[in-house]
Amino acid sequence: MPDVENVVILGSGCAGLTAAIYASRADLNPLLLEGTSPGGQLAMTTDVENYPGFPSGIQGPDLMEQMKKQAARFGTRFLQGDADRVDVKRRPFLVEVSGRQIQTRTLIVATGASARFLGLESEKRLVGHGVSACATCDAFFFKGKEVVVVGGGDTAMEESTFLTKFASKVTVVHRRDTLRASKIMQERAKANPKINWIWDTAVADIYDPAQKKVTGVRLKNLKTGAESDFPCDGVFIAIGHQPNTSFLKGQVELDEKGYLVLKKNTQTSVPGVFGCGDIHDVRYKQAVTAAGWGCMAAIDCERYLQEQGNHS
Numbered sequence: 001m002p003d004v005e006n007v008v009i010l011g012s013g014c015a016g017l018t019a020a021i022y023a024s025r026a027d028l029n030p031l032l033l034e035g036t037s038p039g040g041q042l043a044m045t046t047d048v049e050n051y052p053g054f055p056s057g058i059q060g061p062d063l064m065e066q067m068k069k070q071a072a073r074f075g076t077r078f079l080q081g082d083a084d085r086v087d088v089k090r091r092p093f094l095v096e097v098s099g100r101q102i103q104t105r106t107l108i109v110a111t112g113a114s115a116r117f118l119g120l121e122s123e124k125r126l127v128g129h130g131v132s133a134c135a136t137c138d139a140f141f142f143k144g145k146e147v148v149v150v151g152g153g154d155t156a157m158e159e160s161t162f163l164t165k166f167a168s169k170v171t172v173v174h175r176r177d178t179l180r181a182s183k184i185m186q187e188r189a190k191a192n193p194k195i196n197w198i199w200d201t202a203v204a205d206i207y208d209p210a211q212k213k214v215t216g217v218r219l220k221n222l223k224t225g226a227e228s229d230f231p232c233d234g235v236f237i238a239i240g241h242q243p244n245t246s247f248l249k250g251q252v253e254l255d256e257k258g259y260l261v262l263k264k265n266t267q268t269s270v271p272g273v274f275g276c277g278d279i280h281d282v283r284y285k286q287a288v289t290a291a292g293w294g295c296m297a298a299i300d301c302e303r304y305l306q307e308q309g310n311h312s
Contacts, residue, residue, distance in 0.1 A: 004092045004103045005031050006310065007301055010083050011110035011244075013040020014287045015277025017067040018294030019108045019301075024074035026302045031077045031104075033097060038080070039064035040112050041278075042287055049140060051287050060128075063287075083111075088251050088270045105310055106272045108297045109252075109260060111244040113278040113285070117237055118150065122206040126235075130214030131206060133237045135159035136286065139166045142234045148173055148217055150203055151238035157185035159238045164194040171196045171232065173203055175222060198230075206235055243279050257282075266297040272308075274301050 007023055009016050012034040023030040042048065042060040049057040072078070079097065087094040092103040115133030117123055123131055132138040135149075139162055147167045149160045152174035163170045172189070177199045179186050189195050198219065204227060205218035216231040243258045253261040253269035259282055260268060260275040268275050276293035278285050 002029075004105060005029075006104070006305060007031070007106045007108060008033065008093075008095050008102060008104040009108045009110060010095075011035060011040065011112055011277070011279075012038045012068070012078075013042060013064070013110060013112050013277060014067065014290040015112070015279075015294035015297070016040070016108070016110035017064070017071050018291040019110060019276060019298040020071035020076040020294075021067070021074060022295050022298030023108070023301060024071060024076045026298065027075075028298075028302060028305070029075060029077070030108075031079060031102070032071070033083055033095070034078055034080050035082050035111065036080070038068075041115070047141065048137070048287065050137065083247050085247060086251055088273050093272065105308070106274070106301050106304060108274045108276065108294075108301055109248070109268070109279055110275070110277045110290075110294060110297070111279055112290075113241040113243040113259070115237065115241050116239045118203060118239075120203070120206060122209050123235075123237070125209040126206055126212075126214055129212050130234045131237065132234065134285070135162045135236055135238075138234075138236075139163050142167045144168050145233035146171070146231070147234040147236060148203070148230070148232045149236045149238055150174075151240075152176060152179040152181060153238070153240065154181045154185050155240060156238035157181040157189040159236050160189050160195050161185075161192060163236065164192055167194070167234075169196065170194055171198060171230070173198045173201050173217075173219065175202055176200065203235070241278070241282075241285070245279060266293065266300045267304075272304060274304075 006028045007030045009032040020032045081097045085096040095102045143166045146169040149172050200223045203217050204220040207215045220227050245258050260280040266274040274297040276297035277290035
């Protein structure tokens with residue numbers, strides 16, 4: 001490895017791999033840290049039908065594998081592991097991976113955001129088989145079916161309303177008897193005849209991992225403790241996302257929820273550190289937009305290096 005890298009890319013989802021494709025084609029010889037779960041959220045997705053160029057759809061892991069091969073073809077180097085620590089208060093920047101120290105002139109952060117899940121074993125086994133955290137991605141597969149949405153914030157209301165375009169019935173299960181969602185989102189959802197409500201209730205289990213599909217949920221009323229079974233064909237978890245930025249605290253500016261703050265284009269609060277994808281994108285959270293941001297970050301990075309006189 002060189003003493004000082006031109007660019008280190010953190011994250012191997014759509015944003016990170018697209019940044020790698022562009023950076024390697026620009027002859028920056030990028031080093032990409034794949035993390036301990038290579039491929040990002042798409043690696044846990046089954047059918048991807050809304051990514052341009054695949055009219056018959058493609059499996060999430062296959063799409064990520066093709067992106068990785070494309071980046072490797074142009075010279076991207078890969079290293080497995082997470083960044084345990086970064087120090088961007090010094091030059092060159094320092095990235096620590098499993099006790100190993102890597103110095104780099106620039107950093108592209110594409111570590112994404114993880115959907116919050118309930119933490120059930122059955123839920124884990126059924127992700128991609130009827131359990132989803134993205135209605136925009138997966139609603140199409142539930143045409144004419146009955147689904148449950150878990151949550152009470154804006155995300156849950158947005159997902160529920162979107163799902164009614166496809167599902168025959170949407171049931172919102174919420175832990176309290178009032179919603180946290182903004183008033184306009186609540187009103188829109190409550191006015192929709194396809195949306196039903198179950199209050200003061202948590203999902204205790206999801207059926208049926210043995211059949212590799214969702215057949216229903218086990219509900220627990222949090223006021224009475226009573227449990228009951230509720231049949232459905234799909235479960236959408238809409239309790240928010242957690243940006244993967246804990247290693248950046250005190251290094252670059254983050255917002256109150258932990259998302260990376262971009263100052264100009266993909267530039268963060270520290271010159272030479274760029275961000276792309278779900279780590280800052282609280283609005284769209286799509287594979288194709290993450291890829292777009294990855295392209296932008298690599299171009300911004302190349303121009304920055306040229307301005308610094310490090311790359312001709």
